[in-house]
Amino acid sequence: MRIAVLGPGALGSLVAVQLHEAGREVVLVDHRPERAARLTREGLLFRPLEGEARRVQVPVRPASEAGPADLVVVTVKAPATAAAARLLPGLLAPGGLILTLQNGLGNLERLAEVAGRERLLAGVSFLGATRPREGEVIHAGRGFTYIGPAPGARVSPEELRAVAAEFRQAGLPCEVRLDIEAMLWEKLLVNVAVNPLTALLRVPNGVLPELPPAWEVALAAAREAQAVASAQGLEVAVDPEARLREVCAATAANLSSMLQDVLAGRETEIAALNGEVAARGARLGVPTPVNALLTRLIQALTLARPYQV
Numbered sequence: 001m002r003i004a005v006l007g008p009g010a011l012g013s014l015v016a017v018q019l020h021e022a023g024r025e026v027v028l029v030d031h032r033p034e035r036a037a038r039l040t041r042e043g044l045l046f047r048p049l050e051g052e053a054r055r056v057q058v059p060v061r062p063a064s065e066a067g068p069a070d071l072v073v074v075t076v077k078a079p080a081t082a083a084a085a086r087l088l089p090g091l092l093a094p095g096g097l098i099l100t101l102q103n104g105l106g107n108l109e110r111l112a113e114v115a116g117r118e119r120l121l122a123g124v125s126f127l128g129a130t131r132p133r134e135g136e137v138i139h140a141g142r143g144f145t146y147i148g149p150a151p152g153a154r155v156s157p158e159e160l161r162a163v164a165a166e167f168r169q170a171g172l173p174c175e176v177r178l179d180i181e182a183m184l185w186e187k188l189l190v191n192v193a194v195n196p197l198t199a200l201l202r203v204p205n206g207v208l209p210e211l212p213p214a215w216e217v218a219l220a221a222a223r224e225a226q227a228v229a230s231a232q233g234l235e236v237a238v239d240p241e242a243r244l245r246e247v248c249a250a251t252a253a254n255l256s257s258m259l260q261d262v263l264a265g266r267e268t269e270i271a272a273l274n275g276e277v278a279a280r281g282a283r284l285g286v287p288t289p290v291n292a293l294l295t296r297l298i299q300a301l302t303l304a305r306p307y308q309v
Contacts, residue, residue, distance in 0.1 A: 001166055004029050004069035004091050006084055008039065008060065010131035010257065011101060012075035014139055015172065017046045020058045022170035027069070029091065031083070033062040035134065045136040068093035071163060073123075074100045074111065077261070078272035081107045085114040092119075097155065099147060099163065101125045103191050103257065104272025105184070105280075108150050117152035121163065122180045124187040127172065128205075128251035130260060141205075141251030144173045148180025185229040185236045190247050192225050192274045193218035193240070195258035196294040199268070200301065202259060206252025209245055218244060220290040225277045231284040258298070265305060270298040 003026045005016040012028065019026040030036040043055035072091050076084045081102065088098060092115070099121040100107050112120055128141020145167055149155045160176045167174035177183050194205055197214050201207075209215055222240035229236045261268045274291040281288035 001025070001070045001162065002068070002093070003027070003071045003073060003166065004066050005073045005075060006063075006087065006091070007074065007076035007080070008035070008134075009075060009077065010129035010137055010260065011125065011127060012073070013044055013058075013131060013137035014127060014129040015073060015075065015101070015170075016058050017044055017056045017137060018170040018172055019166070020056060024166060024170060026058065027066045028058050028060045029063050029066045029087070030060050031063065031087075036060040036062050039135055042135060047136070047138040049139045049142065063087040063091055067091040069096060071097045071099060071166070074098065074102060074107075076102065077257070077267070078102055078104045078107055078269040079267050081110045085111050088115045095119070097121055097159065097163065099123050101145070103187070103195075104269050105188065105276040106272055112150070112152075117150055118154045120150040120153050121147050121155060121160070122150045122184060123147040124180070124183045126187070126190075126247065126250070128254035130255050140254035142173075143247075143250055144175060146175050146177045146180065146183050148177045148183070151181065182229075182234050182236055185225065185234055186238055186243070188229075188273065188277070189222040189225050189236065189238070189240055190244060192277055192291055192294070193222040193244055194248065195256045196221075196270060196274060196298050198256040199258040199262045200294075200297060202263075204252065205248045205254050205256055209248050217290060217294075221274065221277075221294060224281065224286070224288045224291050228277055228281045228284060228286050228288065231286050232280070262298075262301065268298055268302065270295050274298075 006029045008030045016028040039060040043057045047053045101123040125145040126143030130138040164174040274295045278288045278292040
């Protein structure tokens, strides 16, 4: 199976490195040709959970040179989904599959607008990955990846198992879940709680449970998201506090993706996370004051960057 990983950020780089080191046929797709050439030449500096840092010569290509792929794994941040979707027709082999491992809501819809739903997979990954700078990736926490057919997809059980096997053979635990939409919301509970609070406080994930005032806010955000999911007819059968503690412990040293974006001066995914919870809650009549406030605070933090002392 030839795999293209679309997006050389933290998660995309980690997945590409693991697949490459396991001998899988993989290419990392970068929208910047000059950076793709440099990363191919220099390799990615990989810092594993155990052992010494090493350079890994993962092929990095612009989209025009990367296809065709039997599987395209989309790992770009939510604000870049529409642009990434436009690259899919040139990347995907006939009969190929698209797997999104992105955070937040709305990504499936944007990908389906370009590529359709028939070959679209949804994924949820709890891997801890940090990219302190371009060309470097840190494996900051173990975690499962779950995949399943998106609503309206026509993917056989054999194809699902084959994709999961590629991940497992690369040392990335992966399971097929037919209730993947509920899993997306389970991941969302974590993201709406951990990401904005760690970004505002500028602390690693593992510190958040040690800060009772912030922890109370995080739990409230997660419970609001759970209520919105329930109003949509999705049963997210997890205890928010237990799940948050588990994730924070498993990724204790990890800097959340939103904190990484804030520190790097990049656009955050707040609109696809807490913003989507607040918007959907408003449509369904479910109060989401904590998610609405966290959305505004992260948006204000981004706007305040030029004035910070």
